[in-house]
Amino acid sequence: MAGAPTSLHMGAAAQRRLRRRYAREFRFKAVSLGALGLMALFLVGFIGGIVAKGWSGFVTTEIRLDVTYSERHVDAGDPAGGGFRPIVVEALRKVIPEATERDDMRALLGLVSNGGFVAVRDAVAEDPSLVGKAVEIWVPAASDIDMLVKGHVDRGLPEDRRRTDDRTIGFVDRLEAAGDIRATFNWDFFTTGDSREPELAGIGGAVLGSFWMLLVTFLVSFPTGVAAAVFLEEFAPRKKWVDVIEVNINNLAAVPSIVFGLLGLAVFLNVMHLPRSAPVVGGLTLALMTLPTIVIATRAALKGVPPSIREAALGLGASPAQVVSHHVLPLALPRLLTGAIVGMAQALGESAPLLMIGMVAFIVDLPSGPMDAATALPVQIYLWADSPERGFVEKTSAAIVVLLAFLVAMNGVAVYLRQRFEIRW
Amino acid sequence: MNVTVFTVILLVLAAAGFFMGRGRAIGLAAGRPASLHSRPVHHGWYVALACGLPAIALWVAALAIGDRLVASSVVASLPQDLRDASAPVLTRFLADAETLARGGAPVIEITPDLEAAAERFASLRALEHWIGFAGAFALGLVGFGLAFRRIAPAHHARQPVERVLLAALLVAAAISILTTVGIVFSVLFESIRFFDKVPILDFLFGLRWSPQIALREDQVGSSGAFGAVPLFAGTLMVSAIAMLVAGPIGLLSAIYLADYAHPGFRAVAKPMLEILAGVPTVVYGFFAALVVAPLLRDAGAGLGLSVASESALAAGAVMGVMIVPFVSSLTDDALAAVPQSLRDASLGLGATRQETVARVILPAALPGIVAGLLLAVSRAIGETMIVVMAAGLAANLTANPLEAVTTVTVQIVTLLVGDQEFDSAKTLAAFALGLALFVITLGLNVMALRAVRKYREEYD
Numbered sequence: 001m002a003g004a005p006t007s008l009h010m011g012a013a014a015q016r017r018l019r020r021r022y023a024r025e026f027r028f029k030a031v032s033l034g035a036l037g038l039m040a041l042f043l044v045g046f047i048g049g050i051v052a053k054g055w056s057g058f059v060t061t062e063i064r065l066d067v068t069y070s071e072r073h074v075d076a077g078d079p080a081g082g083g084f085r086p087i088v089v090e091a092l093r094k095v096i097p098e099a100t101e102r103d104d105m106r107a108l109l110g111l112v113s114n115g116g117f118v119a120v121r122d123a124v125a126e127d128p129s130l131v132g133k134a135v136e137i138w139v140p141a142a143s144d145i146d147m148l149v150k151g152h153v154d155r156g157l158p159e160d161r162r163r164t165d166d167r168t169i170g171f172v173d174r175l176e177a178a179g180d181i182r183a184t185f186n187w188d189f190f191t192t193g194d195s196r197e198p199e200l201a202g203i204g205g206a207v208l209g210s211f212w213m214l215l216v217t218f219l220v221s222f223p224t225g226v227a228a229a230v231f232l233e234e235f236a237p238r239k240k241w242v243d244v245i246e247v248n249i250n251n252l253a254a255v256p257s258i259v260f261g262l263l264g265l266a267v268f269l270n271v272m273h274l275p276r277s278a279p280v281v282g283g284l285t286l287a288l289m290t291l292p293t294i295v296i297a298t299r300a301a302l303k304g305v306p307p308s309i310r311e312a313a314l315g316l317g318a319s320p321a322q323v324v325s326h327h328v329l330p331l332a333l334p335r336l337l338t339g340a341i342v343g344m345a346q347a348l349g350e351s352a353p354l355l356m357i358g359m360v361a362f363i364v365d366l367p368s369g370p371m372d373a374a375t376a377l378p379v380q381i382y383l384w385a386d387s388p389e390r391g392f393v394e395k396t397s398a399a400i401v402v403l404l405a406f407l408v409a410m411n412g413v414a415v416y417l418r419q420r421f422e423i424r425w
Numbered sequence: 426m427n428v429t430v431f432t433v434i435l436l437v438l439a440a441a442g443f444f445m446g447r448g449r450a451i452g453l454a455a456g457r458p459a460s461l462h463s464r465p466v467h468h469g470w471y472v473a474l475a476c477g478l479p480a481i482a483l484w485v486a487a488l489a490i491g492d493r494l495v496a497s498s499v500v501a502s503l504p505q506d507l508r509d510a511s512a513p514v515l516t517r518f519l520a521d522a523e524t525l526a527r528g529g530a531p532v533i534e535i536t537p538d539l540e541a542a543a544e545r546f547a548s549l550r551a552l553e554h555w556i557g558f559a560g561a562f563a564l565g566l567v568g569f570g571l572a573f574r575r576i577a578p579a580h581h582a583r584q585p586v587e588r589v590l591l592a593a594l595l596v597a598a599a600i601s602i603l604t605t606v607g608i609v610f611s612v613l614f615e616s617i618r619f620f621d622k623v624p625i626l627d628f629l630f631g632l633r634w635s636p637q638i639a640l641r642e643d644q645v646g647s648s649g650a651f652g653a654v655p656l657f658a659g660t661l662m663v664s665a666i667a668m669l670v671a672g673p674i675g676l677l678s679a680i681y682l683a684d685y686a687h688p689g690f691r692a693v694a695k696p697m698l699e700i701l702a703g704v705p706t707v708v709y710g711f712f713a714a715l716v717v718a719p720l721l722r723d724a725g726a727g728l729g730l731s732v733a734s735e736s737a738l739a740a741g742a743v744m745g746v747m748i749v750p751f752v753s754s755l756t757d758d759a760l761a762a763v764p765q766s767l768r769d770a771s772l773g774l775g776a777t778r779q780e781t782v783a784r785v786i787l788p789a790a791l792p793g794i795v796a797g798l799l800l801a802v803s804r805a806i807g808e809t810m811i812v813v814m815a816a817g818l819a820a821n822l823t824a825n826p827l828e829a830v831t832t833v834t835v836q837i838v839t840l841l842v843g844d845q846e847f848d849s850a851k852t853l854a855a856f857a858l859g860l861a862l863f864v865i866t867l868g869l870n871v872m873a874l875r876a877v878r879k880y881r882e883e884y885d
Binding site: 021022024025028029031032033034035036038039040042043046047049050223224225227228230231232235236244245247248249250251252254255256257258259260262263265266267288291292295319320321345348349350351352355356360378379381382385386393396397400403404407411 | 583587590591593594595597598599600601602604605607608611612614615673674677678680681682685694697698700701703704705706707708710711712714715716746749777778779780782800803804806807808809810813814834837838841842855856859862863866867870871874
């Protein structure tokens with residue numbers, strides 16, 4: 001048989017079989033890699049798209065006004081009570097002198113945001129000596145103008161299908177040519193509360209609301225979660241009821257977040273009568289939701305401390321409580337904090353339970369404490385995403401960028417803590 | 426003087442007890458710490474707990490009981506016509522009187538009656554707080570004195586302190602049980618009230634869902650508008666689409682990462698999936714509503730299909746992507762639990778990697794994978810924000826994924842957002858839906874845990 005291939009392993013049929021098997025192997029590998037590639041593609045398109053959209057949300061369009069506070073319109077005794085619409089129109093006519101008709105006036109007034117009129121008023125209200133003088137003020141443009149200048153309006157569309165008519169576009173082009181329109185970084189976006197007008201809306205209120213809420217969540221869930229984990233891991237007797245607690249915690253971790261919202265609504269609002277829309281209620285609700293996460297993470301951290309440490313301390317005469325508080329907990333601290341931060345990041349991104357307890361209200365004022373009515377960053381995103389105005393799209397994306405930045409920062413701290421302080425035994 | 430100030434004073438008293446107790450123990454030791462049975466810290470805690478615990482407990486009890494006494498006393502002082510008013514009116518009146526007493530702005534009009542009630546509230550509250558505080562403070566001082574006198578080198582301070590500590594830890598662990606009990610009771614009670622108004626069989630098997638027309642009390646039941654089948658069907662469809670996306674992609678990527686990828690590739694790909702897992706669901710919802718839904722609609726129009734702008738497909742597909750990291754990470758755990766020796770044996774017999782995966786590793790890891798998929802289904806069913814933002818509101822019993830459907834979670838949100846009254850069938854229906862959601866997801870979780878426990882092969 002020397003030299004002749006055995007038909008079972010080397011024959012033509014066997015070769016075909018082998019080729020088929022290898023082809024299947026190749027296909028399977030390619031499809032698996034394709035699945036991962038699909039996710040990578042999605043991630044790039046998803047995050048990239050939102051960041052690209054949100055970028056212009058951090059920039060705002062301003063119009064320069066050469067305001068003259070003539071005595072005809074402003075009374076020096078009561079500067080805030082003046083008529084500021086004519087003042088703004090006059091200022092704009094310095095660039096566009098031929099705009100005199102009624103429709104022209106309306107178009108001119110439409111260029112400036114309501115916040116612009118407020119800015120013109122506040123300037124003279126703060127400094128009444130301006131009456132009778134001329135000053136240069138940069139005021140925010142109306143949202144439609146903002147969109148136009150940023151190029152979000154398709155000028156090729158027929159006039160009746162655009163939100164800005166040809167007359168307004170002509171005015172804007174004139175102002176732009178005269179250098180009276182500029183784009184600046186929108187600092188107000190970070191400090192102001194919500195608004196019905198996209199160009200004036202900010203995330204300051206939502207960020208503060210999220211802050212107060214997370215503070216409550218952390219203060220409640222961290223000590224409780226760590227204590228529960230220490231009990232289960234270090235002190236619990238091997239009894240049936242301890243098993244019940246364990247199974248219960250694992251099940252709680254998988255309960256949908258909206259059910260925690262129902263719990264918050266029924267217990268904190270309807271039974272305990274805590275104020276609606278307040279961060280304290282949101283914080284308590286989210287605390288119950290993050291509790292299982294923290295317990296599970298803490299138990300993993302405690303398991304990571306080798307028994308020899310406990311035995312050594314016990315051998316030197318420490319009581320079990322001293323073993324835990326002097327040795328086990330400090331050694332587990334980095335991983336424990338990592339778990340807590342991950343839990344907090346999860347709570348920061350959560351919005352469904354907050355809808356249940358009234359944190360979706362339209363709130364302009366900044367909350368000054370956990371009892372004030374407030375909204376949270378993800379809920380603000382939800383509210384803006386629901387708004388029909390074109391200007392809110394970029395605001396929503398910008399708010400998402402801020403939220404993602406917070407999450408990245410928190411997870412970055414967690415990774416740093418883990419790598420810097422974790423002890424490998 | 427308000428509640429916060431009094432509470433802080435009691436805490437300061439306890440803190441003072443700690444430092445004085447510790448100081449006295451250190452003094453008694455006179456430089457020889459070994460002469461003490463318990464460490465000075467334990468003596469300090471002993472005194473602090475002896476004076477703080479009873480005082481705080483009495484203070485809390487006094488507030489709880491006192492508030493009821495004050496309220497009933499205010500009600501007793503009200504004119505007869507107000508006392509005979511319906512319960513909601515009276516509750517509103519009392520709440521506003523309380524607000525006014527605190528200096529806030531009441532909802533109802535300010536009348537002399539309201540002002541009188543507010544004044545009575547304010548004075549009685551102040552009295553209540555002073556009495557409660559005085560009692561608590563006195564009790565604290567007594568505890569302090571008794572504990573402080575017992576400090577001696579031979580005094581066993583450590584044991585009682587550690588017993589209290591252990592009790593505190595136990596209470597913390599019990600909070601999780603309380604949470605579950607709270608969830609069960611809050612949804613169960615409201616659901617029972619709902620089923621008083623709408624028969625449970627109508628709810629479970631009714632084919633029509635339109636809670637809007639049942640806003641008024643007298644219409645409830647007669648309209649039969651609380652049939653939840655369209656919601657269950659919609660939830661099922663969106664979850665099924667999500668699992669069709671997440672199942673294969675999650676499984677395949679986990680298999681690739683576990684059995685094919687270089688360590689360097691793994692180090693890049695795993696964090697990528699973790700990033701996707703960390704993105705808040707509201708962001709996915711925004712993406713689904715703003716990008717995916719219009720994309721599908723345009724693609725459908727190009728193919729001559731009519732795709733609803735809030736189609737189940739858009740919401741389901743994006744939800745699927747959201748769940749991929751979850752499926753992949755749980756599958757990864759299951760694959761990692763299969764011993765290397767099985768892989769080596771299969772490869773050593775000449776099987777390709779694909780054959781090894783399909784015939785050896787997957788069967789061995791199956792219980793874990795099934796459990797992971799069940800947990801993923803439970804997540805898809807409970808997911809809220811994506812469907813709230815990208816799925817429809819109108820209940821629509823259809824099998825066409827291109828049409829708009831609504832889900833259980835969407836309806837819970839729409840029924841409860843902005844709704845203040847708590848007695849209408851509309852609001853209660855949300856709790857009945859919540860109960861259904863809780864029971865279904867709990868069942869899936871329990872099944873998942875069972876699957877792992879029962880079918881897991883022990884290799885080591």
